[in-house]
Amino acid sequence: KAGVTQTPRYLIKTRGQQVTLSCSPISGHRSVSWYQQTPGQGLQFLFEYFSETQRNKGNFPGRFSGRQFSNSRSEMNVSTLELGDSALYLCASSLTQSTDTQYFGPGTRLTVL
């Protein structure tokens, strides 16, 4: 069974731009969560989607948004990029929106210049 895939793997953007990251969950998984990982803040929960609805949200500004499609694929968007948004963005999928085990993708490394 294929794992979680994320595209692109690497991105370089400049301040003020916006970016869209994509995540395809494991087949049959309906919940997708996004995390930001930085050396200073560690792993922080961004949001969780289940059946195209955002069910949980972390403490991030409104510049961070996401959505989920009917096939459970998810996208995350960051607008008006700031230098501090440079991070590894990890997507995880699980069977349902409950506390099932999350399986992570390889991440998208975003660099903001």
Next chain:
Amino acid sequence: AQKVTQAQTEISVVEKEDVTLDCVYETRDTTYYLFWYKQPPSGELVFLIRRNSFDEQNEISGRYSWNFQKSTSSFNFTITASQVVDSAVYFCALSGPLGTYKYIFGTGTRLKVLA
């Protein structure tokens, strides 16, 4: 508030040594779940184990073992006869009942196994 503490920032051991990674958690929930993940240099978090709060049985999987003690709010991870391939950052995580919050991760412990 929920919290996960991994006090060991970095540990270095020589190959074949045993090593224990500590994880202490805080929660007021009676139902919760604990996890360990491994993050090799490639960046992807690899799932290792999941434990629910009602199951205090220790778990052994090959060279890996986990000790869950509710009395001390700890969920420690031991690698027996460590190998260079075990070098990675290891994260402990806590999750609660449905609808409360998603995973709360510890800050991770970087394990370096030297040949």
